[in-house]
Amino acid sequence: MTEVSVAKEDKAATDELVVLKSVNKHFGALHVLQDIDLTITRGEVVVVIGPSGSGKSTLCRTINRLETVDSGSIAIDGKPLPAEGKELARLRADVGMVFQSFNLFAHKTVLENVTLGQVKVRKADGKKAEEKARALLDRVGVGAQADKYPAQLSGGQQQRVAIARALAMDPKVMLFDEPTSALDPEMINEVLEVMKQLARDGMTMVVVTHEMGFARSAANRVVFMADGRIVEEATPDQFFSNPRSDRAKDFLSKILHH
Numbered sequence: 001m002t003e004v005s006v007a008k009e010d011k012a013a014t015d016e017l018v019v020l021k022s023v024n025k026h027f028g029a030l031h032v033l034q035d036i037d038l039t040i041t042r043g044e045v046v047v048v049i050g051p052s053g054s055g056k057s058t059l060c061r062t063i064n065r066l067e068t069v070d071s072g073s074i075a076i077d078g079k080p081l082p083a084e085g086k087e088l089a090r091l092r093a094d095v096g097m098v099f100q101s102f103n104l105f106a107h108k109t110v111l112e113n114v115t116l117g118q119v120k121v122r123k124a125d126g127k128k129a130e131e132k133a134r135a136l137l138d139r140v141g142v143g144a145q146a147d148k149y150p151a152q153l154s155g156g157q158q159q160r161v162a163i164a165r166a167l168a169m170d171p172k173v174m175l176f177d178e179p180t181s182a183l184d185p186e187m188i189n190e191v192l193e194v195m196k197q198l199a200r201d202g203m204t205m206v207v208v209t210h211e212m213g214f215a216r217s218a219a220n221r222v223v224f225m226a227d228g229r230i231v232e233e234a235t236p237d238q239f240f241s242n243p244r245s246d247r248a249k250d251f252l253s254k255i256l257h258h
């Protein structure tokens with residue numbers, strides 16, 4: 001009897017990939033994250049939505065401590081993230097990050113951009129890293145651009161390279177912070193399609209986005225934030241058809257009327 005319940009607890013513990021507990025953060029007088037509790041399960045796709053300035057990006061950046069926090073704890077795959085040091089660098093490499101701006105190295109080729117981190121951080125063999133980079137570039141549909149420089153690519157292609165670069169590190173979880181906000185409209189879908197495929201492949205993902213179509217079709221869970229708090233969490237079906245809070249109702253009626 002005892003053994004069975006221990007086994008169950010162990011399973012629950014390993015299913016939890018990202019765990020934030022009572023996280024608080026201020027920017028000066030602004031309480032930008034207020035008592036955030038959030039658990040992301042392995043293989044889950046969580047889409048974070050909410051009004052501008054509600055703290056979505058800050059939450060995303062907090063998950064790998066690109067932002068420091070005032071209090072609370074963050075754990076990745078059962079390991080608490082320290083505030084600084086070598087262990088932080090090691091754990092941070094488990095979290096792939098894709099930002100609004102692609103941040104590729106301008107003077108390196110696409111292939112080099114995707115190879116570099118594997119060799120420097122993961123200490124991979126150069127040839128193997130290159131093979132893996134080519135396979136990932138094919139996977140996101142930019143294999144033919146491998147020898148070009150970022151400026152020769154469209155924004156949508158650059159963002160797909162940025163996704164390949166993050167995947168090259170074998171992350172346990174991928175964080176996307178408004179990955180399509182800087183793209184021309186015709187390029188948004190090509191990036192969202194790559195993200196949907198990743199989701200189907202079972203990648204654990206946290207996505208901050210204003211793309212409600214993506215939230216509806218790809219999310220397992222919608223996290224709605226307002227004023228630094230998680231106001232509501234629900235499946236996309238529940239959230240979009242029957243939001244519980246007035247804040248969410250207000251938010252949805254505004255975006256649906258635009």
Ligand SMILES: Nc1ncnc2c1ncn2[C@@H]1O[C@H](COP(=O)(O)OP(=O)(O)OP(=O)(O)O)[C@@H](O)[C@H]1O
Binds near residue numbers: 032053056
């Ligand atoms: N480095 C910073 N210093 C001071 N204030 C900041 C900083 N970064 C963010 N803020 C403020 O914190 C609040 C939350 O910002 P955040 O970018 O997390 O919101 P968001 O929900 O992602 O907004 P958006 O949808 O507009 O990107 C905003 O009021 C913002 O102005």
